Amino acid sequence: MKSNIHQSMSIIILAIAVAFGSYYIGSQIRETPNIESQSLLLTEEEAAEYLGISHSNLFRILSLESEDRSRVSVYDSYAYIPFIEIQGVRYFTIREFDKWVEYKMHNKSLVY
Template identity: 30%
Template sequence: MSKHFLSAAIIILSLSIIYCGMQIGISNSNQKNKKEVSNLDKGLLTIEETAKYLSMSVDQLEEIIFHQDIERADLTSFDIYEFIPYIKVNDEKYFNKVQVNEWIKYNATEWAEINY
């Protein structure tokens, strides 16, 4: 009987070591994936990240913002996504990726042409 008990204990111990090894491997891969999250997946994008996301230069994006800000200042009301939405913190502009996507959709469906 002690031979069977020893064999069962060895099998259980082996299975538990294999299981723990698998859990550690899964945990490590999840941590690597979290570290590799792209900057474009974060909540707010800088003007450089937004320009890259829109496949344009920072100068082009700043020019669009400049002209849209002038247009927006003259209006009392406008559709929310008519102009690219951003927030300004300490003179730095930040963009919400979801709202940038909505701005793209709005301007694509309104057949807006942006030439500045």
């Protein structure tokens, strides 16, 4: 008899743990941003569109930043638009753009 009570209690506790775990995992999945869309590489044209500026304006900003960057040896990570260059083509991510804009807004240096 005592064994049946322990077995029943164990099953109830296990069921509660599974239900709680499922709820917790489900809520975390809903709150997690879509990493795939934020890690997608954007071309210069797509990056300009994301920022709401023309491609020529983005190119001008990148050129000014490149000139400025060549004059300094140390700078903050988001002082300049982050990008990677593969075979001479620049690529950007939305996540890094958002961090760059936040840095520029915080440092009040978004004007070019």
